[in-house]
Amino acid sequence: MGPHRYSGPGFAGLRIGLLGGSFNPAHAGHRHISLYALKALGLDRVWWLVSPQNPLKSARDMASLEERLAWARAVARHPRITATAIETELGTRYTAATIAELVRRFPRTRFVWLMGADNLRQIPRWKRWTRIFESVPVAVFARPTYSLGALGGVAAQRYARFRLAETRAKGLSVAAPPVWTFLRNPLHPASATAIRRARAHGSGPQ
Template sequence: MQALKIGLLGGSFNPAHDGHRRISLAALRLLGLDQVWWLVSPQNPLKSQKGMAGFTERFDAAKAIARHPKIVVSDFEARIGEQRTVRTLAALKKTYPQHKFVWLMGADNMVQLPEWQQWEQIMSLVPIAVFNRPGYTYKALNGKVALKYRRQRLKSGLKGDYRRQLADMRPPAWAFLPETTIELSSTQIRKYRDNAGNTCS
């Protein structure tokens, strides 16, 4: 099997939206990736099950949003019965040893990362690309993760476009992508949808 550079975008995708697609396309371009896999989680352990659509509904909706040959909507976590990122990453590396993976996350998730199970192990498993998110940039770049791994942050000192080298770096390694801005979240979209449904015409 051909060795690929693959970005991993994990989450509930409740619902998937165009922001997921836009940052995936940006990751393909800026990081020189061959594919981006959307890892649709059976259930995010940090999120309530209240208001959570069923897995099949979320998975099918994600496929409808992806609409790109290099964006793969994956049920890997459902197939292995896992919802913890650290275990998912370990399983992916064992299942696909020929590939090089990069974890993709928003700046808001970087702020929350110390709440994740074995978050330092996550940092040691794969390089991480952090996408800009309005209101979270300062917190992310001055938070616990950024400070602990400040020496492992890729900056423009490397020759060429340093971000395209991220997938080849030995973790821990991470890069911040300031020009990739995520404006909407799935939570906001659900609120808009629910409010619209409650509005009488």
């Protein structure tokens, strides 16, 4: 999807999940979570926001944005999942700013921020992280070894009274923020770190 596709009223009324990250590289786990989100949250689309450079990650082992975006598009393989580098057009670096700009540009679109339990645990390190919860509904997905710690962490405790029961997850996109839910999705073993290690040792992507 090129920059020209992000103008006009084409997304009005849609429920769109936003899955951000380095995607270094994208893998089957990202696709697994996205397909689950489409179904469990009743979303119309999922956008993968391939970050130009994650402020919390080193650029040393980071593939170029063009390489990561191309790989993400190859992995997505679904008409309702779009890999995009829209942050380069928006001119934003931090998630809170990206979400604010998307909400401004598309006031009639229902956005939901999607993230794994590992990111719920570390989100207090993100710049202006509370603005994310105050701006859009948030869906958190179970991830191996992270879920228990994340649910006991700073973010989960701060917004504990705004947590929506998983049985009501399909109403998340139309709920007024702050609101979030935790989804006990089937776990997927894919890991970008493991894939990079395999590549370094001459193995192919997983």
